[in-house]
Amino acid sequence: MNTPGDRRQALRQSTTLNGIDFIRVDATQTKLEVHFLNPVPGRNQLRSTVKDPRISGGDAIPTVPVRPITDADWSQNPGEPPVLTLRVPAPGDFSQYTLSLGGELLDPFFSRATFSFKANCDSRLDCEQPPEECALELPPPPPIDYLAKDFASFRKALSDFSAQRHPEWQERSEADFGVMFLESLSSLADDLSYLQDRIAAEASLDTATQRRSLVRHARLVDYEPRPIMTAQAWLWLEVTKSGPLPAGLPVSALGPDGERIDFETGRGLADTQTYPVDPRWNPGKLEPYAWDDSERCLPAGATELWLQGDGLGLFAEQWLLIDTEPRTGGNESIRALVRLTEIQEGSDPLFGDTKLTRVSWRAEDALARDHDLTRTHVRGNLVPVTQGRRFRESFIVEGAPSGERQSALVRTGLNGTPQVLFPLAQAPLAWHPSSEDADSPAQPELSVVRQDEDPPEPWSWQRSLLDAGSFETVFTVDPIRYRPVGLRHPDGTVSMDYDGDGETLRFGDGVFGEMPDEGAVFEVTYRTSVGAAGNVAADSITLVDPNGPLGEWATQAGNPFPAEGGADAESAESVRRLAPEAFRARRLNAVRPEDYDAAAESLPWVQRAGTVARYTGSWHTVFTAVDPLGSEVLAPEQHLELAILLGRRRIAGHEVYTSAPRYVSLDLEVFVCARPEAFQGDVEEAVLEVLSDKRLRNGRTGFFHVDRFSFGTPLERSVLEKEIQLAHGVAGVRDVRYRRRGFTAGLVALPETLTVGTDEILRVDNNPSRPERGSIKVIVEGGK
Known part of the structure; x- marks a missing residue:
């Protein structure tokens, strides 16, 4: 059987047939x-038989017409094949066209040829078309078990594949190289399958x-999961010498399980101030002085005291x-x-x-309860303490470690830039609330200083490096941990790999934050925390090491109040539940009246707010009134703060x-x-006391009281009579009459429920100097 290549050669040897070259x-x-x-x-014979030229096969221009053939279109040099010149009115497109010629002296196969009108256009591609080849017949693909996810199922799948593709290979010995290679691939597939599952699981919050x-x-x-928060407390000291007490001195308490819970003086790692202490302020040195036996009670609301x-x-x-x-017989100290x-x-x-010495204190520190001066002591030498234990580490960037200095972990980050990491050896890292803004995220108890600079350069923490400039010396803390794997390298470095949760410092890449220079030496000081276990009870922080730094200053210590603020890291379940709803929890706009109320009540000094929206004839106006906590008067700065807050959240227009x-x-x-044994004057005084707007001696x-009634709070007669019944010497309430000042002239019986408007607050101050603020008159019947 002749091939296409043999046909061309045979046609060249023919004396009767011709074809297109x-x-x-x-x-x-x-x-x-x-x-x-x-x-x-026989040129004339060929000239007379070639006819019907046709050009077809185009894309945009399917066919191209050809002008009729004339004798002048033929040419031939002596001893060479003839040449036929065809002319077309217009060129075709970029497609491959086929020219077909009719004639008895033309071989059927070589009577047509493919060409391109754009053959002379500049191109770096080879114009020769590759020969067509028939596709090889492949064996049927093996069945794929998409449920294969572990070593055993992968091993079975590869065994079935080898039996189908290589039926002659029947070795099943575990020592055979083919079996070992098969099991190695199965093990690798098992690891990759686990990695795929882990990546797929970590890709979703659920x-x-x-x-x-x-x-x-x-x-x-925009939800920041809560890290481990450190607890804080106040500590009194019995000191042996006076002077400025530095922050960072250790003291401890015993936990419920007997473990020591470490604290340090000061308000955190960043606290570098000193606290004055003096033996004159030790327990038992500052004693209150009573001018008379009738003044042995320091009443609630007091803001001054005499000392001996x-x-x-x-x-x-x-x-x-x-x-x-x-x-x-009691068990509660009033502090x-x-x-x-x-x-x-x-x-x-x-x-x-x-x-004597008279001391006065701030109005916001006014005593909330009465203090019996016969059992009262005053203590100084108060310092804040923060739960945590201090650690210090040093590392070098891309350098050989020496002594206690470690080598930073340098990995390839995005775009091929180096990523400098340093995992902390101790965990968990302590965090504390920001002192500037309650809504800002917590800050780590961490200090990073570059030591090879003169002077040493401190680097600052930033929650996200995306907010940092290319030259800012900042770092962030990632909740991950790396641990050493393998043997130590000859240069002293150790390979490290991801090992779950922990804390690792991550530095910038030169675009988001400055990248540390090669050979840079850093010193890291940080504190760890026990979280919620640091909220120890009062009088628990008492362990002072006599040989420690604080032992040089103090012999005794104690925390008068429980430590607070400590919290464990937010659980994964809590993050899953709260994060998707966090952006709805705090709205930054106000539409309905209750939205304005909620915005106003977010201020710490607002007890309750009331809002009414009205159309004033030109535009819509929202009227918001607030009930300040512990007062009936709105300070100018409070009024301004409220106006600015609501102005930011109002609707446009x-x-x-x-x-x-x-x-x-x-x-x-x-x-x-009154009861038969009670005096009428005592009963009247007792009733006026329970109905007063003051804070009572029992707390x-x-x-x-101004904080008991707010916007729209009604006066329930049953609740009022219940309070009167609790007064000393009262046998019963016969009647209660009332008058709304400025609305009614005479007094009428108090209904079961006296309602007020949503923007109104009930007030009965019973101050003879301010009768316009309400009054109370008690008529006592019976008794003595």
Whole structure:
């Protein structure tokens, strides 16, 4: 059987047949030179038989017409094949066209040829078309088990494949190389399958288990999972010498399991200030002074106290502890922390000019409960303490470690840039709330200083390096851990790999944060925390090491109040539940009246807010009034803060107007029956006390205290009579009459529920100097 290559050679040897050899297109693309294979002598005979030229096969131009053939279109040099010149009105497109010629002297196979009108266009591609080859017959693909996910199933799948493709190989010995290679591939596939499952699990918030994945998913919706927060407390000291006490001195407490819980003086790792201490402020040195036996009670709301002696060295802004021991058989100490504003020395001339010192403190530190001066002691030497234990490490970037200095972990990051990492050896890292803004994320108890600079250069922490400039010396903390794997290299470095949750410092890449230079030496100081276990009870932080740094200063210590603020890291379940809803938890716009109320109540000094929206004739106006906590008067700075807050959240086109609340003043007449053994004056005094707007001596508040009623709070007669019944000597309530000042002239019976408007607040101050704020008149019947 002849092949296509043999046919061309056979046609060249023929004396009767001819065929097309190739086609050449000129520069105008309108003239085609058709070259034939054989230089046949019968040119006239060939000229008379070639006819019907057709050009077809185009894409945009399917066919191209050819002008009729004339004798002038033929040419032939002596001893060479003839050439036929064809002309077309216009060139074709970029497709491959086929020229077909009819004629008896043309071989059927070589009577047509493919060409391109654009053959003369510049191109770096080979114009010769590769020969067509038939596709090889492949064996049928083996069946694929897509449920194969472990070593055994992969081994079975490869065994079935080898039996189908290589039936002659039947070796199954475990020592055979083929079997060993098969099992090695199965093991590798098992590892890759596990890695795929882990990556797929970490790609979703619902299935992620690694802390790093949870944090990154949560940050996509602006939710910052809570890290381990460190606890803080106040500590009193019994010191042996005076002077500035530095921060960072260790003290500890015993936990429920007997483990030591470490604390340090100061408000955190960044606290470098000193705290004044003096033996004159030790326990038992500052004792209160009562001018008379009738003044042995320091009442609630007090802001000053007399102390025995002078020359005590007290100063403004100093913290003092007022500690009242429990009564005999009691178990509760009454303690208050106050910050001094004024110190004044004096004397008692009646008892031999007894030296005294009067101390005053801030109004916000006013005593909340009564203190019995016969059981009260005053203590100084107060310092804050923070839970945690301090560690210090040093590392070098891309250098050989030496001594205690480690080598940083350098990996290839995005775009091929080096990524400098340093995993902390101790965990978990302590975090504390930001002192500037309560809504800002927590900050780590961490200090990073570059030591090879002169002077040493501190680097600052940033939550995300995406917010850093290319020259900012910052770093961030990733919740991941790396551990050494393998043997130590000859240069002293150790290979490290990912090992789950922990803390690792990550530096910038030169685009987002500055990249540390090669050979840079850093020193890292950080503190670890026990989280919620650091919230120890009062009087628990008492362990002072006499041989430690604090032992040089103090012999005894104690925390008057429980430590607070410590918290464990937020659980994965909590992150999954709260992160998707975090952006809805705090709205930054206000549409409905309740939205304005919620925005106003977010201020710490607002007890409750009331909002009414009205159309004023020109535009919509929102009127918001607030009930300030512990006061009836809105300070100018509070009014401004409220107006700015609501102005940022209002709807465009709506005006916001903030105003003071509307108070409803009531005049009450209360008719009570006294017990037979009670004096009428005592009963009247007791009723006025329980219905007052003051804070009572037992720590409770009077019925008409400013914080008890807010916008729209009604007056329930049953609740009022219940409070009156609790007064000393009251046998019963006969009647209660009322009058709304400014609305009604006479008093009428108090209904079961006295309602007020949503922007109104009930007020009964019973202050004779301010009768317009309401009054109470008690009529006692019976008794003595």
